[in-house]
Amino acid sequence: MLTIKNLSKQYNNGVHALDDINLTIGKGMFGLLGPNGAGKSSLMRTLATLQLPDSGSITFDGIDVLTQPNKIKQVLGYLPQDFGVYPRVSAYELLDYLAIMKGLTNPKVRKEQVLALLQQTNLYEHRHNYVANFSGGMKRRFGIAQSLLADPKLIMVDEPTAGLDPEERNRFYNLLSEVGKNIILILSTHIIEDIQDLCTDMAIINRGQVLKQGSPKALMAELQGQVWCKQSGNLNLKQLAAQHQILSTKSNGAQKAVHVHSQHQPDSDFTLVEPSLEDAYFKALNSEKAISSASNNQE
Incomplete structure (x- = not known):
């Protein structure tokens, strides 16, 4: 269970990115829906311990996220809206390097998981190609592969289908549905269809505030x-x-x-x-x- 209580964050320019956010999120796919600038990415960055809030608390399965960032990182997979890649590194090499960073130090276990994730994300045949040369959809799938390293219990994906064509978007839907069955997977997006097709629970957010929470069916x-x-x-x-x-x-x-x-x-x-x-x-x-x-x- 992920519990967010009274979370607030104001930036130096005076913008209230998060304004007393309260959410309880259980296992399954959870949709975070709101317009651009609603505070979705600010919430995701805070949950990923990339920034500290001004006030409030976050707990996940007994872990105090704000005071125990290293513990949450051990069970967290995060796909930000934009992520950089090295220009001359293959998909296998980069995923192997990221696996080491995640603590997978056993070479045999690491190789098995890296190859399995490349297979799961339909990138196995491109494993020796440079990630920098991948299409937008392939990069997003690689992003999901890296977020799945070390069997995370909490995964967050920020605007995952932005810029994807319909075929890649459907492929991404299927992948998210598969990996989000037995963990908490938070999907942040401004695309309503993404939430309706994938999520069993959701929240509507704007101006840093939660306006509604419930299942899509209940809200309708x-x-x-x-x-x-x-x-x-x-x-x-x-x-x-x-x-x-x-x-x-x-x-x-x-x-x-x-x-x-x-x-x-x-x-x-x-x-x-x-x-x-x-x-x-x-x-x-x-x-x-x-x-x-x-x-x-x-x-």
């Missing part, structure tokens, strides 16, 4: 009977926004579709639809904006 179920859709080639979005809470708008050729949140049918042109995770996501962000606006008006 909260909006059952409250999401309405209208399609038209002549939508007056300004007027709709004045009357209803707009969740999202999408263009489909000359037609536009708008989803609104309402307890009752807005008018006869609106049709009740099944809530999506996208609806739940935008509802959480809109509610946060409304609270923030009301607070500013009171001040």
Whole structure:
């Protein structure tokens, strides 16, 4: 179990990257969903002990992450959004070197695990090629391979499918699903489909605050009977926004579709639809904006 309590971090420029974060995360794949700049990467870096928070605590299976960083590193696998590689080092050589850094000093055991991970990530046939020459998808898969060294109990991946084509993205999905069955795997992303397809539990985060936590199904179920859709080639979005809470708008050729949140049918042109995770996501962000606006008006 990973427990995060009252975690806060303010940078020197005054930005509250983390603002009293509280999360409890169990075994399985956990999605951290939020827009760019929401604080996801700041949370991941703090969990990985790459930066210290101003206040709060983090515990993982009895380990105090903030006071025992070396202990958490022994059971942690981390794939940041961007990671560098040496220009003239093969996949096997680099993974072997990283394995030594992770404490795998037995040559036979290390070789077996390195080759097994290259096979698992579908990189075995490229093991003698330079990682610097890999495609974006291959580099992300190599990143997962290095994060799996030494059988970690906690894995964190930050924006893992950014820049991947659909085929590589699906391959990455399958790999994450396979490795995330018996450990805690935290997937940080702004791509809603990544969370909906992979995660059994999730949190929506923005401006360094947790807005919602629960399973994707539970968050969608909260909006059952409250999401309405209208399609038209002549939508007056300004007027709709004045009357209803707009969740999202999408263009489909000359037609536009708008989803609104309402307890009752807005008018006869609106049709009740099944809530999506996208609806739940935008509802959480809109509610946060409304609270923030009301607070500013009171001040």
